[in-house]
Amino acid sequence: MTHNATYECAVCGTTYPADRPIWRCTCGGHLNLSPGPGLVRADINGADASLWRYRTGLALAGPPKVSLGEGWTPLVMREWDGAPVHFKLESQMPTGSFKDRGTAVMLNHLLEVGVGPIHEDSSGNAGSSIATYAAAAGLPCRIYVPATAPRAKIVQIAAAGAEVRAIPGSRQAVTEAALAATGESFYASHNWHPFFIEGTKTLAYELWEQLGFQVPDNILVPTGYGSNILGLDRGFDELARRGEIAHRPRLFAVQAENCAAFAAAWAAGAADYVAFAPQATVADGIATVKPVRTTEVLSALRHSQGGVVAVPEAEIGPALTALGRLGLFVEPTAATAGAALTQLLRAGTIHRGETTIAVLTGHGLKAADKIGELIGRG
Numbered sequence: 101m102t103h104n105a106t107y108e109c110a111v112c113g114t115t116y117p118a119d120r121p122i123w124r125c126t127c128g129g130h131l132n133l134s135p136g137p138g139l140v141r142a143d144i145n146g147a148d149a150s151l152w153r154y155r156t157g158l159a160l161a162g163p164p165k166v167s168l169g170e171g172w173t174p175l176v177m178r179e180w181d182g183a184p185v186h187f188k189l190e191s192q193m194p195t196g197s198f199k200d201r202g203t204a205v206m207l208n209h210l211l212e213v214g215v216g217p218i219h220e221d222s223s224g225n226a227g228s229s230i231a232t233y234a235a236a237a238g239l240p241c242r243i244y245v246p247a248t249a250p251r252a253k254i255v256q257i258a259a260a261g262a263e264v265r266a267i268p269g270s271r272q273a274v275t276e277a278a279l280a281a282t283g284e285s286f287y288a289s290h291n292w293h294p295f296f297i298e299g300t301k302t303l304a305y306e307l308w309e310q311l312g313f314q315v316p317d318n319i320l321v322p323t324g325y326g327s328n329i330l331g332l333d334r335g336f337d338e339l340a341r342r343g344e345i346a347h348r349p350r351l352f353a354v355q356a357e358n359c360a361a362f363a364a365a366w367a368a369g370a371a372d373y374v375a376f377a378p379q380a381t382v383a384d385g386i387a388t389v390k391p392v393r394t395t396e397v398l399s400a401l402r403h404s405q406g407g408v409v410a411v412p413e414a415e416i417g418p419a420l421t422a423l424g425r426l427g428l429f430v431e432p433t434a435a436t437a438g439a440a441l442t443q444l445l446r447a448g449t450i451h452r453g454e455t456t457i458a459v460l461t462g463h464g465l466k467a468a469d470k471i472g473e474l475i476g477r478g
């Protein structure tokens with residue numbers, strides 16, 4: 101194991117070497133990976149047009165055993181409400197969502213430490229990502245999804261050869277079903293496993309490199325569990341410790357107002373989870389009732405001097421349409437970033453002269469039926 105990476109339980113403080121397939125502490129608490137060494141720009145392999153150009157900064161022992169060319173996604177500039185905005189097209193990953201960054205690194209870690217059949221629960225995108233990479237790795241895979249998950253995502257999981265278990269009820273009920281199966285196969289959970297965040301941190305490296313080794317002022321990210329917020333925090337922290345950057349971007353977690361765990365905690369000034377009443381939202385990918393790392397995400401947002409933006413349901417469709425007119429076809433979850441941009445610009449929280457990134461997390465083809473209804477083509 102390179103870098104002597106260790107896990108630390110966020111609840112009881114027990115540490116474990118990161119050389120075994122575990123996803124939580126014996127006490128039930130979640131694990132966080134020790135700070136990594138990061139990298140300097142001379143470490144980047146510019147010949148590799150994928151996230152593996154940053155391999156020396158990852159807590160993996162060797163080169164990837166499985167890759168579908170994930171990462172190095174386009175960063176395109178468009179005008180939004182009169183302001184220049186860089187849109188990061190994570191929607192153009194191999195399986196159509198940002199999840200591939202975390203999945204690729206997590207699965208390669210699991211292959212290094214040894215793992216057999218795996219299972220996972222997901223609102224759809226992580227499930228299709230894990231199922232696809234499991235297929236590429238030759239691992240048997242079972243995915244628990246909400247019975248209401250968009251059809252395209254379920255089809256994508258099935259096409260990869262994974263077993264699909266559709267669970268009626270809430271998103272939480274899906275998680276409970278997956279937790280109950282932990283004795284049968286390894287729970288390769290994108291929400292629990294620390295190496296998923298080790299993968300999403302490459303988003304920070306990539307934005308920094310694509311901006312000519314500059315740090316943006318603001319980054320807006322549609323947020324359910326917060327793996328991109330935690331990955332960005334981790335990546336920029338590493339670059340700061342290596343002396344590659346002098347300041348940090350403000351991170352804004354974008355949520356659907358109808359189901360906004362972080363917004364509830366943020367409004368209450370709380371450092372941890374605050375109970376709230378979740379309602380249905382078209383932004384199914386971020387309809388998270390109980391995030392695993394609430395404290396860590398809130399802390400990362402505060403540390404960055406950013407915040408949380410809650411987007412009213414009625415603003416998601418118009419944002420999706422406006423993005424479509426710019427050539428950016430995204431699923432409703434990703435369109436919340438556009439609605440949040442409008443809010444932050446109008447409030448004067450972000451300014452036209454600043455460098456602002458909106459992360460578009462999932463492709464429109466993931467949710468064509470739902471988008472049809474939103475734009476009156478149902």
Ligand SMILES: [Zn+2]
Pocket residue numbers: 109110111112113114125126127128129
């Ligand atoms: Zn513990």
